Amino acid sequence: MITVEQLSGGYGDVPIVKNVSFTVEKGKVLGILGPNGSGKSTLLKVMSGILPATSGSVLLDRKNIKTYNARALAKKMAVLPQLHANAFSNSVREAVSLGRYPHQTGFFSSWSDKDEQAVQHAMAQTGVLRYENTPMEFLSGGEQQRVFVAQALAQTAEVLLLDEPTNHLDIAHQRQILDMVRKEAVECGLTVVMVLHDMNLASLYCDELLLMEDGQMRAIGAPHEVLIASQIEEVYQARVTTYSHPEIPKPQITMMPATSEHQPRAVITKENFTVVEDFIQLKSEIPLKTISSAVHNPGIGWYECFLNRSVPGDYIINNVKQEVAGFLQRENFSLTGTVVMLTAVSTNMVALNEYKTDFGSVFVMVTAGVGNAVDVSRTHERQDQPYVGTINTWVIINGCLSEEAFFQAMMTANEAKTKALQTEDIRDKRTNTVATGTATDSLLIAATQRGKEMIYGGPITEVGKVIGRGVFETTVQAIHNYKTKA
Numbered sequence: 001m002i003t004v005e006q007l008s009g010g011y012g013d014v015p016i017v018k019n020v021s022f023t024v025e026k027g028k029v030l031g032i033l034g035p036n037g038s039g040k041s042t043l044l045k046v047m048s049g050i051l052p053a054t055s056g057s058v059l060l061d062r063k064n065i066k067t068y069n070a071r072a073l074a075k076k077m078a079v080l081p082q083l084h085a086n087a088f089s090n091s092v093r094e095a096v097s098l099g100r101y102p103h104q105t106g107f108f109s110s111w112s113d114k115d116e117q118a119v120q121h122a123m124a125q126t127g128v129l130r131y132e133n134t135p136m137e138f139l140s141g142g143e144q145q146r147v148f149v150a151q152a153l154a155q156t157a158e159v160l161l162l163d164e165p166t167n168h169l170d171i172a173h174q175r176q177i178l179d180m181v182r183k184e185a186v187e188c189g190l191t192v193v194m195v196l197h198d199m200n201l202a203s204l205y206c207d208e209l210l211l212m213e214d215g216q217m218r219a220i221g222a223p224h225e226v227l228i229a230s231q232i233e234e235v236y237q238a239r240v241t242t243y244s245h246p247e248i249p250k251p252q253i254t255m256m257p258a259t260s261e262h263q264p265r266a267v268i269t270k271e272n273f274t275v276v277e278d279f280i281q282l283k284s285e286i287p288l289k290t291i292s293s294a295v296h297n298p299g300i301g302w303y304e305c306f307l308n309r310s311v312p313g314d315y316i317i318n319n320v321k322q323e324v325a326g327f328l329q330r331e332n333f334s335l336t337g338t339v340v341m342l343t344a345v346s347t348n349m350v351a352l353n354e355y356k357t358d359f360g361s362v363f364v365m366v367t368a369g370v371g372n373a374v375d376v377s378r379t380h381e382r383q384d385q386p387y388v389g390t391i392n393t394w395v396i397i398n399g400c401l402s403e404e405a406f407f408q409a410m411m412t413a414n415e416a417k418t419k420a421l422q423t424e425d426i427r428d429k430r431t432n433t434v435a436t437g438t439a440t441d442s443l444l445i446a447a448t449q450r451g452k453e454m455i456y457g458g459p460i461t462e463v464g465k466v467i468g469r470g471v472f473e474t475t476v477q478a479i480h481n482y483k484t485k486a
């Protein structure tokens with residue numbers, strides 16, 4: 001455990017670090033973030049005693065570091081500095097072994113089994129074992145960086161201070177070093193304070209983050225309490241946006257480029273749609289921000305091509321995703337840029353309408369295979385497998401929607417679809433009650449994201465009104481087409 005109390009210090013008379021206080025418990029990892037020159041490295045230097053503190057104190061297990069002599073302190077705390085004077089012409093093994101100097105005692109100190117184990121463990125953990133006998137000068141910058149991390153690790157101190165440990169490392173080695181740091185913290189109780197420039201890595205690997213600004217603490221707390229877009233924008237003077245990591249409940253930050261770049265024409269018109277026997281296609285000149293429950297490329301993303309593909313009624317394939325990928329490859333569609341829905345109805349039953357609004361046109365496309373419609377409130381009564389029958393709906397918006405508006409637009413569209421089924425008196429054959437949809441309906445909302453952002457997409461908003469009317473009317477029309485052409 002390390003405690004920093006109202007610590008100030010710097011170079012000569014100039015205070016760089018001002019009044020910093022925090023505690024890192026045993027087995028926890030603190031990440032220090034901040035713009036260039038905000039005092040991160042200086043803070044580590046004052047914490048480790050490399051630079052004198054002008055006021056305040058640093059405690060290791062509640063004992064001031066001033067009470068330790070250099071060797072005793074080095075046994076407790078290992079430091080990886082930002083810049084290494086690479087005076088080594090010796091081997092990797094010898095460089096890592098230097099980490100053991102605090103443990104060497106007496107004038108003729110001998111190399112113990114413990115020393116050997118610590119060096120072997122450190123080299124293995126950092127992936128430098130295979131360079132063991134290579135001279136340091138023969139290693140790349142990233143390989144040398146890993147050797148320096150190994151040297152700090154070999155010190156087997158309780159507290160590790162790391163200044164940009166992932167400097168020069170490719171992503172695989174960044175992961176290796178940071179995984180190793182986390183593992184040593186969680187499994188061996190190592191306490192870690194590390195300066196990182198990459199906020200996303202810091203979010204993933206640190207329990208807490210300290211954000212520095214002009215030598216002072218701007219914020220400290222769990223990643224989600226520190227990585228707040230407005231706060232990061234203020235401190236770094238850069239436009240950013242936050243999003244959730246897809247698999248881990250940690251925030252991530254992405255930079256927003258300046259928008260001076262020429263933007264191509266960004267309007268979807270009727271000409272962007274084509275209907276052929278196999279599919280209904282929308283091909284956009286710009287990627288559209290999309291949210292969908294499609295078979296291929298579902299979820300949230302940016303896509304340029306959209307297919308509502310007609311497949312035979314007996315289309316039962318074990319691996320639908322693979323079959324669709326094969327189709328895209330055969331037909332020369334981009335696997336990563338195309339969203340695909342499947343329908344058993346033929347493409348000539350499509351209903352496609354344009355709705356003109358003040359912010360731009362909205363297109364609604366529906367194919368409605370309602371032969372096997374279901375009443376969602378009664379499906380719990382049935383034991384059978386879902387069978388074919390699909391209403392596919394696209395809402396394509398020449399406009400800009402907030403994240404919230406996208407989800408509300410989905411709800412609005414779905415409500416309008418259900419209302420259309422009610423109006424057309426489409427029934428669940430088993431219960432003879434009004435159907436609410438089919439077992440495998442799919443919905444897609446896509447927008448050009450140009451123009452003024454629409455914050456909400458509920459039924460009484462500007463965009464919600466057109467979605468409500470558009471999906472209702474177009475679904476009714478698609479049901480008529482299905483009834484007359486089936």
Ligand SMILES: Nc1ncnc2c1ncn2[C@@H]1O[C@H](COP(=O)(O)OP(=O)(O)OP(=O)(O)O)[C@@H](O)[C@H]1O
Pocket residue numbers: 011016034035036037038039040041042043
């Ligand atoms: N040896 C030095 N002598 C005098 N001033 C220094 C020295 N090293 C750094 N500084 C000053 O201290 C301030 C903080 O520097 P520091 O290296 O701590 O920043 P940092 O946050 O680690 O930056 P970076 O992200 O660029 O590594 C800077 O204004 C810098 O110019």
